[in-house]
Amino acid sequence: MNSEIISELAAIGVDTETALNRFMGNINLYTKFLHKFPADDNFAKLKASIDNKDKDGAFMAAHTVKGVAANLGLDSFSKEIEKLVEIFRGVQSYPENEDIDVIYAMAEEKYNEICSVIRKYA
Amino acid sequence: MKDTLLVVDDMEINRDILENIFSDSYKIIKAENGIEAIAMLNKHKDNICAVLLDIVMPEMDGFGVLDFMHKNGIDKVIPTVLITGDTSNESKQKGYSMGVSDVIEKPFDSQIVNTRINNIVELYKHKNGLEQLVDEQTAKIKHQADKIRTTNKKLWDTLGAIVEFRNHESGMHIYRVREFTRVLLEAVAANYPEYGLTDELIDAMAFASVMHDVGKINISDTILLKPGRLTDEEFEIMKTHTTKGSEIIDAVCDTDDELYFKFGRQIARSHHERYDGRGYPDGLSGDDIPLAAQIVAIADVYDALVSRRVYKPPFTPAEAFRMITNGECGQFNPKILDSLKIARPKFEELAKKLK
Incomplete structure (x- = not known):
């Protein structure tokens, strides 16, 4: 069961090999955190912060999501989030940058793809 | 006994990955933010052999912890490694200038983290041992110098007295x-x-x-x-x-x-x-x-x-x-x-x- 979710994620481009290595080959620990990923509310917080034009909230949420995703090998998703982290890093006021919505939409697409796989094995 | 790693990160996944890497070799204690980390340091500083520290955290960030360690002299005996997703040169430089031993970027390779942390722990073990040795030797040398001075004084007194007796x-x-x-x-x-x-x-x-x-x-x-x-x-x-x-x-x-x-x-x-x-x-x-x-x-x-x-x-x-x-x-x-x-x-x- 655990190895099936990993091979299906690998098929949609998740770098499961590197991630598993990070967990010292511990498949159970890796899958435990994969299952926690859709339940984590930081991606929703990121959306809410963008909608409310809250630059600090957006930075913190994006930073956290990026860290978790990168650890799990969700590279295509975390690379989009990383762009948002850099947009929000150290800004004095909320940036008027139309890329934010575009990048968010791209990230959301990846997010949904990954979560739909993970939820199948919940 | 210095056998404990303090892992400070607001994300459970990061704490658990690090624990998974090091639990065979060290006791692991974990903190979710800077405030908790300082409480842990105060309580366990005699046993902690290294701090693995995230930068961006709620309540108090990693720099706050470094500041505390520096003000209390803890940074002299316990090494800190920043483990951070913040890969900007600015925060790396800030970390090094505040005395961290190493900066490891997330996501990291577990084997490399394992080796780097072990090396730093060994290095500090050696350094702390040497410093203690130097202190002991310095005290010994001072004691011997005092003894030599006392002996010299007695010798001079004796020489002077001999002449006078003649x-x-x-x-x-x-x-x-x-x-x-x-x-x-x-x-x-x-x-x-x-x-x-x-x-x-x-x-x-x-x-x-x-x-x-x-x-x-x-x-x-x-x-x-x-x-x-x-x-x-x-x-x-x-x-x-x-x-x-x-x-x-x-x-x-x-x-x-x-x-x-x-x-x-x-x-x-x-x-x-x-x-x-x-x-x-x-x-x-x-x-x-x-x-x-x-x-x-x-x-x-x-x-x-x-x-x-x-x-x-x-x-x-x-x-x-x-x-x-x-x-x-x-x-x-x-x-x-x-x-x-x-x-x-x-x-x-x-x-x-x-x-």
Whole structure:
């Protein structure tokens, strides 16, 4: 069961090999955190912060999501989030940058793809 | 026992990955933010061998923790490794400038993290051990230096006393001269700051005064113990006790690493010089005569006056004082004579006590 979710994620481009290595080959620990990923509310917080034009909230949420995703090998998703982290890093006021919505939409697409796989094995 | 890693990260996944890597080799304690980390450090600092620290965290960030460790000196004994998703050079540089040992970027490779942390823990173990060793050795060396100094002092006292015993004196003269020297030096120090006398210099000079007549060991008994007046020829030989004295000290002390070597040499050679240049052996005048020798010269004369000798009864302290200050016993530095006037009550007290 655990190895099936990993091979299906690998098929949609998740770098499961590197991630598993990070967990010292511990498949159970890796899958435990994969299952926690859709339940984590930081991606929703990121959306809410963008909608409310809250630059600090957006930075913190994006930073956290990026860290978790990168650890799990969700590279295509975390690379989009990383762009948002850099947009929000150290800004004095909320940036008027139309890329934010575009990048968010791209990230959301990846997010949904990954979560739909993970939820199948919940 | 330093066997505990403190893992500080607001994300459970990061804490668990690190725990999974290190739980075989270390005890793991975890904190979710800077405030918790500081509480853990306070409680467990004797057992913590390294801190793995995230930067961006709620409540208090990683820099706050580094600041706390630095202010409390903990960073000297416990290494910190930043494990951060914030890959900007700015925060890496800030981390290094705040004393972190290493910066590891997330997401990281577990094997590399494992090796780097282990290396740093080993390095600090070694460093802390060495520092303790250096402290122990330094204390030991200081103790031995004190012992050597004490032994040297005893040796010098013994040498001085031996010479005096040859002279058929009691061996007390050198101790009285030492005390008079000290009292007179303290008066000079208090009234003439231009001489720059410190407690250390006064100690060394007073201690070195026991060597003033060491050169007499080289004078034959027929001259040294002659009851009557010396002939001119005999007196010329007697005068050589000054140069011989400094030669003996040169031979015994071949370094200048102790102040009292230098002063002993000056005192032995120059304690018969006169302020007007009519003394011996070098005919030095004024402040060309080393201060230590000028002081001991007065202390020596004063003690000779107030002591009983085969050729004379003791003078009273008042008589001795008068004879020195009015120039009957040779020319002395007016500043030192002034100091003698100031120190007069102490001299008379000492003369009574040392009798």
